[in-house]
Amino acid sequence: MEILLEAKNLSKEYVKTTGFFSRTRTSIKALDNISVNIKKGITLAVVGESGSGKSTLAKSLIRLIELDKGSITFKNRNMRTINGDELKGTRKNIQMIFQDPYASLNPRMKIIKIMEEPLQIHGIGNSATQYTKILSMIKRVGLVEGDLSKYPHQFSGGQRQRIGIARALILEPELVICDEPVSALDVSVQAQIIQLLKSLQKEFGLTYLFITHDLRIVRHIANEVIVMKEGKLIEQGKTDIIFRNPKTKYTKELLASIPGNLSKRK
Amino acid sequence: MKNNILEINNLKVFPNNNSRLKLVKNISLSLKKGKTTCIVGESGSGKSLTALSVMQLLSSQLSMSGNIIFENINLLNLTKEEIRKRRGKDIAMIFQEPMTSLNPVLTIGYQIEEAVGVHENLIKTELNERVKELLNIVGISTDRINSYPDELSGGQRQRVMIAMAISCSPKLLIADEPTTALDVTVQAQILNLLNDLKLKFQMTMLFITHDFGVVDDIADDVAVMYQGEIVEQGRVLNVLKNPKHPYTKALLGCVPDSQGKKDLKPIDYSALKRAMG
Numbered sequence: 001m002e003i004l005l006e007a008k009n010l011s012k013e014y015v016k017t018t019g020f021f022s023r024t025r026t027s028i029k030a031l032d033n034i035s036v037n038i039k040k041g042i043t044l045a046v047v048g049e050s051g052s053g054k055s056t057l058a059k060s061l062i063r064l065i066e067l068d069k070g071s072i073t074f075k076n077r078n079m080r081t082i083n084g085d086e087l088k089g090t091r092k093n094i095q096m097i098f099q100d101p102y103a104s105l106n107p108r109m110k111i112i113k114i115m116e117e118p119l120q121i122h123g124i125g126n127s128a129t130q131y132t133k134i135l136s137m138i139k140r141v142g143l144v145e146g147d148l149s150k151y152p153h154q155f156s157g158g159q160r161q162r163i164g165i166a167r168a169l170i171l172e173p174e175l176v177i178c179d180e181p182v183s184a185l186d187v188s189v190q191a192q193i194i195q196l197l198k199s200l201q202k203e204f205g206l207t208y209l210f211i212t213h214d215l216r217i218v219r220h221i222a223n224e225v226i227v228m229k230e231g232k233l234i235e236q237g238k239t240d241i242i243f244r245n246p247k248t249k250y251t252k253e254l255l256a257s258i259p260g261n262l263s264k265r266k
Numbered sequence: 267m268k269n270n271i272l273e274i275n276n277l278k279v280f281p282n283n284n285s286r287l288k289l290v291k292n293i294s295l296s297l298k299k300g301k302t303t304c305i306v307g308e309s310g311s312g313k314s315l316t317a318l319s320v321m322q323l324l325s326s327q328l329s330m331s332g333n334i335i336f337e338n339i340n341l342l343n344l345t346k347e348e349i350r351k352r353r354g355k356d357i358a359m360i361f362q363e364p365m366t367s368l369n370p371v372l373t374i375g376y377q378i379e380e381a382v383g384v385h386e387n388l389i390k391t392e393l394n395e396r397v398k399e400l401l402n403i404v405g406i407s408t409d410r411i412n413s414y415p416d417e418l419s420g421g422q423r424q425r426v427m428i429a430m431a432i433s434c435s436p437k438l439l440i441a442d443e444p445t446t447a448l449d450v451t452v453q454a455q456i457l458n459l460l461n462d463l464k465l466k467f468q469m470t471m472l473f474i475t476h477d478f479g480v481v482d483d484i485a486d487d488v489a490v491m492y493q494g495e496i497v498e499q500g501r502v503l504n505v506l507k508n509p510k511h512p513y514t515k516a517l518l519g520c521v522p523d524s525q526g527k528k529d530l531k532p533i534d535y536s537a538l539k540r541a542m543g
Contacts, residue, residue, distance in 0.1 A: 049449045050420075186308050187476050191520030192532035213449050216479065216522035220530055257454035259479025260523065 101160035
């Protein structure tokens with residue numbers, strides 16, 4: 001299978017200074033020598049507790065965070081050395097869906113503006129073709145034309161997450177990074193969004209990097225999974241195999257803490 | 267009645283300025299002594315309002331009618347002062363957001379001490395002893411007694427909230443989505459802690475959640491709420507294995523199971539409406 005993104009030996013350390021004149025330095029390894037390959041067309045889930053470095057990993061892949069060490073190759077381009085237009089062009093191909101649908105949409109922009117912005121930034125089409133594009137995308141995620149002239153606060157959490165998805169997909173990316181896209185949502189809405197993400201993946205041939213701490217969702221959406229703890233990669237492999245036969249103690253612990261598995265914990 | 271510690275009869279909650287709009291529509295629920303009852307439902311189904319009405323902590327914009335009978339006393343007939351004496355002592359509550367429910371500028375030791383001091387007449391050293399005992403019970407090391415809430419993790423903060431809630435050995439503990447904001451592993455720890463405490467102190471628990479996985483772990487009885495009504499209630503095994511009401515079936519259909527085998531089915535509200543008549 002073709003490899004879309006290859007990350008090798010990624011390391012990132014956060015240094016915290018405290019004390020008088022900030023002379024005491026403590027450092028936290030958010031990423032500790034992590035290597036990941038993302039194959040084209042699959043869903044790779046990243047699981048771990050809060051503070052395990054999953055979001056740092058996601059952000060470093062699109063260079064929202066500069067790494068200390070390591071190399072990232074996306075479609076034969078070295079993500080760590082490219083700059084300017086080339087970086088911009090590559091970022092168009094990697095889009096992100098965020099956790100909090102309330103905080104990730106500008107409250108003072110109408111939906112049409114929110115959707116237009118990425119197209120304008122990347123100079124795609126004229127205003128007429130942009131509009132048809134936006135309209136078909138917004139309909140695809142289950143909203144209607146009238147919604148384009150509304151503001152984010154007029155929508156429910158699930159609808160806002162649909163807008164977030166539409167905004168990410170309007171640029172026709174190949175890799176979509178989903179950072180806990182459903183953990184702020186109700187179970188029933190969560191099921192809707194997961195079904196939507198799955199059907200969009202089929203339709204557009206998307207590759208997902210799916211960050212979550214809910215292992216039940218991983219089983220539903222991911223082909224492969226990596227388990228992280230304190231910046232280290234603990235275990236990786238096919239979802240079915242890891243769920244059926246976890247190798248490390250930490251993965252077993254995670255699996256046992258899934259709600260509905262109390263009997264296994266005791 | 268003998269085995270029931272709390273009985274809610276025909277509870278209605280409505281806004282002051284529009285009494286025809288019922289947010290909680292005529293629900294009745296009884297809690298068996300020493301058991302955990304879960305209320306499950308989506309956001310907006312009225313589960314938190316039900317819990318808040320028991321504590322009589324509803325917003326001043328809302329009114330309620332009906333009977334809430336706690337140990338043969340109708341809570342709705344009590345004066346504010348009588349309610350205040352029971353709140354925190356006989357009936358305690360844990361909230362969803364451990365960060366926003368703790369005061370960020372006071373140490374956790376002070377805050378637990380305050381909770382104990384309101385209801386029990388103890389001198390300073392006794393108070394201090396009691397606080398340490400409580401921290402031990404919920405599994406926080408006693409040298410954290412002078413820590414501020416922001417120095418603790420989410421799970422530890424929730425443990426502090428639990429310490430405050432059980433500080434006066436309440437007979438009824440109401441937990442409003444206490445684990446929703448927490449990580450799975452921490453969630454599992456907190457659920458185990460609550461279960462142990464329930465058995466140790468023979469508390470009755472009213473547990474509010476939207477996650478059927480959590481219900482499966484912790485509940486003895488379950489009540490499913492939809493649009494302000496209880497659509498189904500019963501023993502947890504019966505309801506989960508053999509749901510009768512179309513809404514319960516639909517809600518169970520969209521919960522990912524621990525094996526991950528079944529397909530997720532989002533709720534089809536129009537089909538549900540037809541099925542419910």
